[in-house]
Structure formats: structure tokens, C-alpha cells
Amino acid sequence: MIVAYPGIQSLDVTGPLEVFAGSSQLIAVTGRRQRGYEVAILSGDGAPLRTSSGLNITPHGRLRDAPSSIDTLIVPGGPGSREALADRALIGWLMSASAKARRTASVCTGAFLLAQAGLLDGRRATTHWSAAAALARIYPRVDVDPEPIFVRDGSIWTSAGVTAGMDLTLALVEQDLDREAALAIARRLVLFLRRPGGQSQFSAALTAQQPAREPLRESLRFVTDNVTEDHSVETMAARAHMSPRHFARAFRAETGVTPARYVERVRLEAARMRLEDSAEPVAAIAASCGFGSAETMRRAFLRALGVAPAEYRRRFQPPDGRSSIGRSKRAA
Numbered sequence: 401m402i403v404a405y406p407g408i409q410s411l412d413v414t415g416p417l418e419v420f421a422g423s424s425q426l427i428a429v430t431g432r433r434q435r436g437y438e439v440a441i442l443s444g445d446g447a448p449l450r451t452s453s454g455l456n457i458t459p460h461g462r463l464r465d466a467p468s469s470i471d472t473l474i475v476p477g478g479p480g481s482r483e484a485l486a487d488r489a490l491i492g493w494l495m496s497a498s499a500k501a502r503r504t505a506s507v508c509t510g511a512f513l514l515a516q517a518g519l520l521d522g523r524r525a526t527t528h529w530s531a532a533a534a535l536a537r538i539y540p541r542v543d544v545d546p547e548p549i550f551v552r553d554g555s556i557w558t559s560a561g562v563t564a565g566m567d568l569t570l571a572l573v574e575q576d577l578d579r580e581a582a583l584a585i586a587r588r589l590v591l592f593l594r595r596p597g598g599q600s601q602f603s604a605a606l607t608a609q610q611p612a613r614e615p616l617r618e619s620l621r622f623v624t625d626n627v628t629e630d631h632s633v634e635t636m637a638a639r640a641h642m643s644p645r646h647f648a649r650a651f652r653a654e655t656g657v658t659p660a661r662y663v664e665r666v667r668l669e670a671a672r673m674r675l676e677d678s679a680e681p682v683a684a685i686a687a688s689c690g691f692g693s694a695e696t697m698r699r700a701f702l703r704a705l706g707v708a709p710a711e712y713r714r715r716f717q718p719p720d721g722r723s724s725i726g727r728s729k730r731a732a
Contacts, residue, residue, distance in 0.1 A: 401470050403513075404443040404459050405490065407480015410451040411562050412507040413441065416474055419569040422585040423577065434577055442466055444490060452478045463493050470501040472572060477508030477528070477561070484513060491517050498556075505557035505572070507565035514558065515539040523553040528561035548706075611654035615640035619651070623663055627670050627690040631663040663690075668704055671697060675713040682709045 402413055417439055424436030443449060446462040475494065484490055494517040498504040506514045511527040512535060514520050521541040526532070532546030545551060550559035550568040559568040566589070574582035611617050619636050622629070629635075636659055637647035651659050671689040674680060683694040686709075691697035694709070701709050 401466060401472070402439065402441045402474045402476065403463070403494070404441050404449060404457060404476070405480055405484045405487070406449045407452050407478050407483065408476045409478035409508060409562065410453050410455045410457070412476030412478060412510065412565050413457065415563065415566040416507065416569040418589060419566055419573060419585060422588055423573050423581065426581055426584055432577070444487070452480065463490070466497065468500065470497055473497055473501040473504045475506045475510035475513050476565070477506065477510040481509045481512050485516050494519070503555045503557060503572070505559070505568060507559050507568065508561040511535060511558045514556065515542050519556060520558070523556055524551055525553065525556070525558040526551045526560055527558060613650070613654065615642065616651060616654055620655070620662070623666050627667050628688065629690070631659070633659050664700055664704070667691060668700060671709065672712065675709060
């Protein structure tokens with residue numbers, strides 16, 4: 401069941417809805433013996449409501465009409481979540497319904513509603529990166545992690561913004577059916593393959609705020625353009641004509657990350673692209689992306705994404721093993 405309220409992000413509703421609908425269609429077509437999904441969108445009064453994009457949604461009914469037993473409860477986010485936090489009836493209903501549901505999930509800032517209902521107390525959770533600091537400040541009992549695509553803590557699932565809700569829903573489908581079903585649905589929706597929950601919301605370029613000083617901006621560009629070079633603090637500082645201590649402090653102050661963290665993220669992005677688009681051995685990719693050894697790259701992948709390079713490739717490479725770039729050229 402998906403909870404709706406005025407001002408929700410439309411894709412937070414329709415994204416999960418399409419994934420569940422695709423699952424039911426897959427079951428029907430393949431003759432699987434699993435039950436399909438019956439999805440209901442319910443709101444406080446059941447009346448048509450306007451989403452943040454201007455799209456009007458007509459719920460299937462009212463919250464008080466919900467069945468006594470709910471399998472999966474999903475709470476979307478959106479600008480309207482701010483006003484929804486003050487809706488005592490909605491928050492009380494979430495507390496009661498979640499206690500009887502098999503699992504509860506939020507998309508984007510829907511996490512604020514779960515937190516307001518006390519459902520995230522003592523749990524690890526995520527939300528859209530731009531709202532993570534506010535979630536942690538307003539609800540100090542929540543262990544907020546701003547980086548993952550989605551997080552599962554027991555029966556509670558939370559996800560980052562917009563399309564991350566589809567990744568979370570695919571993970572729910574994989575839990576209910578199997579991995580092959582989730583992959584089939586992802587391909588049908590042109591999502592390529594399901595992203596692992598631990599994958600970062602950020603690219604290295606987005607994570608690092610653009611520094612005001614040109615020497616630091618040049619340092620970022622040099623790392624991106626030369627991933628295999630020596631990017632120790634001492635070497636980077638020398639290129640910027642600064643002392644190592646001053647460079648490290650200035651870099652973190654102006655980008656929000658340490659030099660080492662930025663370098664690792666750039667190398668991770670380069671390695672991820674090679675794993676997705678080539679059949680190169682992992683060791684060769686590690687060397688060409690500046691990791692030096694396959695073991696060093698493996699540790700970086702586990703630390704940042706929660707999966708080893710080989711598993712990442714298995715999840716993300718096209719099913720026929722060919723480069724997505726090569727397939728696009730042939731199809732053109």
C-alpha cells in the first residue's frame with residue numbers, strides 16, 4: 401500500500417507502482433506460482449490530490465479503509481511532507497499500520513514521516529542527500545547515513561530521492577520472488593540492472609563542491625583526467641604550490657571531502673564504468689584505474705558500495721556480456 405498526501409513527489413508513487421505492476425505481469429506471463437501484487441494508493445480523505453509536479457492523483461480510497469493486515473507499506477516524499485508532519489491523524493495511522501505491516505518503506509523525504517512516527521528511532525536510515533542533515537538534526541535518535549541508495553534495518557526500509565525508490569522496490573521484489581525476476585523487471589523498465597543499496601547517491605564530481613580557488617579546482621580536474629597518477633597529499637599540494645598541511649585543510653574546507661576520499665571516489669567511478677562496459681579482467685581494471693592491485697580495489701568497492709567488483713559486474717553488465725556502448729552503436 402502506498403500512502404498519498406498533497407504535494408508528494410509523483411515519481412515516488414508511480415516509480416514503485418510500475419515496479420510492482422511489472423512484477424505481477426511477469427508472474428502472469430511466466431506462469432510462476434507466486435502471488436502478484438495488489439497495490440492500493442490511499443490518502444486521508446481519498447479525494448484527488450495534486451503532486452509537487454502538478455500531476456493529479458486519485459487515490460483508491462481513504463486510510464481508514466485500509467485492510468487490517470498490510471504486507472508492504474510505502475510512504476513517498478516530496479515538498480508536501482513538511483505539512484504532512486503536522487497531520488496528527490496521518491502520523492498516528494502510520495504508527496498503527498506499520499506495527500501490523502510485514503515491512504515499511506519510505507522514499508526520499510518520506511523518511512521524515514517515519515521518523516515523526518517514531519519508526520526510525522534507534523535505526524539506520526537514509527533520505528535524499530539534501531535533506532539528510534535536517535533529518536539527523538530534527539530526529540537525533542535516528543542513525544542517518546546520507547550516502548546509500550537505500551538502507552534496510554530490520555523491517556524498515558528507507559531510500560534516497562526519486563529513482564532510488566525504484567531501486568528499493570526492486571530489492572523488495574527480489575526478496576519476495578528472486579533475483580532473476582528483479583532483473584527482468586529492471587530490464588523491462590530500462591533501468592539496466594538493480595543498483596545495490598550501498599551504492600553512493602553521489603558521483604565524485606557532485607560530492608565535491610567546486611572550490612573558489614583555481615589551484616584547488618585544477619587539482620580536481622587533474623585527478624579526474626589522470627586517475628593512475630600519484631595523488632598523495634604531498635604530490636597534489638606540490639602541483640597546487642601549497643604546503644601539504646595547508647592544501648589538505650583548504651581542500652576539505654572548500655570541497656567537503658578529504659583529498660584521499662575524493663581520489664578514491666574518482667577511481668571508483670572509473671572502475672565501475674569499466675566493469676559495466678568491458679570484459680577486462682578485474683586486475684587489469686584495478687591497474688588502469690589507479691588502484692594498483694585487485695585487492696586494493698576490492699576493499700574500496702566493499703567500503704563504498706558494499707559489493708566486490710566481481711559481484712558489481714555480475715549485477716550491472718548487460719546479460720549478453722557485451723559493452724553497452726558497443727550495443728548502442730550496433731543498434732544505431
